[in-house]
Amino acid sequence: MLAGKTALVTGSTSGIGLGIAKALARQGANIVLNGFGDAEGPKAEVAALGVKVGYHGADMSKPSEIEAMMAHAAQTFGRVDILVNNAGIQHVARVEDFPVDRWDAVIAINLTSAFHTSRLALPAMRAANWGRIINVASVHGLVGSAEKSAYVAAKHGIVGLTKVTALETATTGVTCNAICPGWVLTPLVQKQVDAKAAALGLSNEEATKRLLGEKEPSMQFTTPEELGELAVFFCSAAGNNVRGVAWNMDGAWAAQ
Numbered sequence: 001m002l003a004g005k006t007a008l009v010t011g012s013t014s015g016i017g018l019g020i021a022k023a024l025a026r027q028g029a030n031i032v033l034n035g036f037g038d039a040e041g042p043k044a045e046v047a048a049l050g051v052k053v054g055y056h057g058a059d060m061s062k063p064s065e066i067e068a069m070m071a072h073a074a075q076t077f078g079r080v081d082i083l084v085n086n087a088g089i090q091h092v093a094r095v096e097d098f099p100v101d102r103w104d105a106v107i108a109i110n111l112t113s114a115f116h117t118s119r120l121a122l123p124a125m126r127a128a129n130w131g132r133i134i135n136v137a138s139v140h141g142l143v144g145s146a147e148k149s150a151y152v153a154a155k156h157g158i159v160g161l162t163k164v165t166a167l168e169t170a171t172t173g174v175t176c177n178a179i180c181p182g183w184v185l186t187p188l189v190q191k192q193v194d195a196k197a198a199a200l201g202l203s204n205e206e207a208t209k210r211l212l213g214e215k216e217p218s219m220q221f222t223t224p225e226e227l228g229e230l231a232v233f234f235c236s237a238a239g240n241n242v243r244g245v246a247w248n249m250d251g252a253w254a255a256q
């Protein structure tokens with residue numbers, strides 16, 4: 001379905017980003033990976049699906065590196081047809097204790113980076129009259145949780161950016177939508193399970209149950225594979241007129 005298209009997925013050396021990259025690769029899209037840590041393992045996993053794979057290690061908190069990544073992707077593959085803004089970090093503290101540098105980093109990586117990649121990807125998408133921008137927001141783009149001020153502000157912001165991008169492209173073949181996962185068991189969330197286990201003296205299993213029980217009625221994690229399939233749907237012809245939605249896959253978290 002996506003043969004000949006190129007998808008750039010930020011923060012795709014791990015977790016949800018890698019899951020989405022692999023789902024798009026299974027549909028035939030060439031992939032540009034981005035993120036920290038080992039890139040060779042994720043590159044091999046994507047290449048095994050029979051598509052071309054590139055990598056750029058841009059730091060999503062640095063606009064000049066984002067510009068270099070977008071230029072590299074365009075030079076290597078011709079154009080970015082599908083942009084998945086996924087890179088994200090978390091920091092947990094009350095507003096009055098929130099370290100200023102952590103606030104700035106969360107907003108830069110979880111929100112501002114998507115503005116930069118989108119502004120740089122849109123001209124070629126408009127010229128081709130086809131494109132997909134998929135913003136990985138969160139259920140925290142729809143509701144709040146205590147001690148996550150920067151994250152919730154950034155995720156509400158990216159839902160807003162999604163709506164405006166969808167409006168500005170509404171008469172074109174370019175769409176922009178957001179995905180809003182509840183808990184997904186990735187390294188980002190395992191850190192929160194570990195913190196709970198340490199603070200309350202619980203086993204990993206008990207802390208996991210407690211984490212789910214506080215927020216997610218299904219008591220079940222969403223998987224990167226399921227989120228990947230939602231991204232595939234947004235890229236399909238059936239998604240041609242799906243514009244500006246923030247679609248949750250959250251085990252009924254936001255239904256409460």
Ligand code: NAD
Binds near residue numbers: 012060
């Ligand atoms: P993860 O920690 O497994 O992966 C994050 C990815 O982002 C990694 O590849 C990491 O290298 C990359 N990254 C981090 N900082 C970066 C930077 N400055 N520049 C470039 N890359 C950077 O996390 P995840 O859980 O897969 O999260 C992915 C996205 O999904 C995030 O936007 C997160 O907010 C969102 N999300 C996660 C959950 C969850 O429960 N895990 C729920 C809702 C939304």
